[in-house]
Amino acid sequence: MSLGIRIEFGGGLELLFCNEKKHKITIPVSVPKDNDTKVSSDSSKELKPADVNYLIHHLRDHLLKERVELFMENGTVRPGILVLINDTDWELEGEGDYQLKDNDEIVFISTLHGG
Amino acid sequence: MAPRTCVLCEKAKAILKRPKTGQQICKDCFFYVFETEVHNTITQSKLFSPGDRVAIGASGGKDSTVLAYVLKTLNERYNYGLNLFLLSIDEGITGYRDDSLETVKRNQQQYDMPLKILSYDELYGWTMDAIVSQVGRKNNCTFCGVFRRQALDRGAAQLNVDHIVTGHNADDIAETVLMNIMRGDIARLGRCTSICTQGEDTIKRSKPFKYAYEKEIVMYAYFKKLDYFSTECIYSPDAYRGHARTFLKDLEAARPSAIIDIIHSGEAFEVSEEVKAAQKAQQTCKRCGYMSSNDLCKACTLLEGLERGMATSGITDRARKKMDAEGPAPENLRTIPFFRPPTGQPAVAIEAPS
Ligand SMILES: [Zn+2]
Numbered sequence A: 001m002s003l004g005i006r007i008e009f010g011g012g013l014e015l016l017f018c019n020e021k022k023h024k025i026t027i028p029v030s031v032p033k034d035n036d037t038k039v040s041s042d043s044s045k046e047l048k049p050a051d052v053n054y055l056i057h058h059l060r061d062h063l064l065k066e067r068v069e070l071f072m073e074n075g076t077v078r079p080g081i082l083v084l085i086n087d088t089d090w091e092l093e094g095e096g097d098y099q100l101k102d103n104d105e106i107v108f109i110s111t112l113h114g115g
Numbered sequence B: 001m002a003p004r005t006c007v008l009c010e011k012a013k014a015i016l017k018r019p020k021t022g023q024q025i026c027k028d029c030f031f032y033v034f035e036t037e038v039h040n041t042i043t044q045s046k047l048f049s050p051g052d053r054v055a056i057g058a059s060g061g062k063d064s065t066v067l068a069y070v071l072k073t074l075n076e077r078y079n080y081g082l083n084l085f086l087l088s089i090d091e092g093i094t095g096y097r098d099d100s101l102e103t104v105k106r107n108q109q110q111y112d113m114p115l116k117i118l119s120y121d122e123l124y125g126w127t128m129d130a131i132v133s134q135v136g137r138k139n140n141c142t143f144c145g146v147f148r149r150q151a152l153d154r155g156a157a158q159l160n161v162d163h164i165v166t167g168h169n170a171d172d173i174a175e176t177v178l179m180n181i182m183r184g185d186i187a188r189l190g191r192c193t194s195i196c197t198q199g200e201d202t203i204k205r206s207k208p209f210k211y212a213y214e215k216e217i218v219m220y221a222y223f224k225k226l227d228y229f230s231t232e233c234i235y236s237p238d239a240y241r242g243h244a245r246t247f248l249k250d251l252e253a254a255r256p257s258a259i260i261d262i263i264h265s266g267e268a269f270e271v272s273e274e275v276k277a278a279q280k281a282q283q284t285c286k287r288c289g290y291m292s293s294n295d296l297c298k299a300c301t302l303l304e305g306l307e308r309g310m311a312t313s314g315i316t317d318r319a320r321k322k323m324d325a326e327g328p329a330p331e332n333l334r335t336i337p338f339f340r341p342p343t344g345q346p347a348v349a350i351e352a353p354s
């Protein structure tokens, strides 16, 4: 069982992701609690429903091409990156703890680039 | 989690948590409060009078793009009676400014505003690409900063505009306050928080986004689908500002009011009369007529160093003395056209939107 998630990068963040703004990815419905994205499915790790925290780790491990420090810091997105979940500020949706649903759209926008 | 309802209209679904107040608001209420707060900043500080000719310093980036859109909206909604222009400086940075200028040209069409582009090349005879190839990547931001400031004033004078508005937002101003504190630059500290400055030149500069949070500017651009350009300048190694910004973002994450608090603390520094007196009296540059506190303005000093192959002479006193010791500037030295402050009619043809 897996979830299809639509991803969009903006504000210059797309430069870290092959200069592509839109991506479509697939992640498992249940994922390791420690956000390890590289384990095999038969591992004995404790699981949780896939959430945005896991998604951020997945993007770092599987989509990010360069300079991880510009995307992540202390296990979440770097301060100054805005996140929208289905066009709503993630601060209203539980931030990283938001549980992903099939076909959700998650947007990441950097505020740190030029004025 | 059930969708939350807007605390203002109590009807629509909330889409944004305001960093300033923590309020959860819907899209329409967000547009309205964001625009109204900028309007209140403008009216409370009496920034404009009917008939004013105002240039928006437009880089193609998020802040100036949102500023152009919001000023156009407010000018129509509240009948400010302003003549608005877009003024862009082309520093001559391949792969950065040429792309962002394309954004500005689209904004010219989208917002139906006249656009003036002034390049370092036409004004100084040097592009930033050429300057970097001579001076390297250490002091290039000094050249760029001095040249941009003067270019904006000259562009404004050519448009016969005596007021430039820039997209500096609350985060930018808080960052500058922090940097001035860390450098111990008390004289600048008082000035950097003022919404409007007329200090060293005849052209007024103001910051209508002084109290607008960067998060809200970016969200506004996102929800309005505004067309802006976002790439870091390829020559920008301003690591000091970068650290100040990271520090500020960390503070904001812990307490969103930190940004406004820092601006208020900057405002609370009253610059004493002694400090003001210590600043040099203003005169005009003997070579180019631009406002200056010395015989030569900073841009002329930097340009002379570039032309004579002694680029650091505009940066340090020691290098300046060394260049002076080599004799006076040669007769045929390239100079900046003489500066004439705005008066009467526009001095140049400007591109009207087609
Ligand atoms: Zn509402």
Ligand SMILES: [Zn+2]
Pocket: B285, B286, B287, B288, B289, B290, B296, B297, B298, B299, B300, B301, B336
């Ligand atoms: Zn000069």
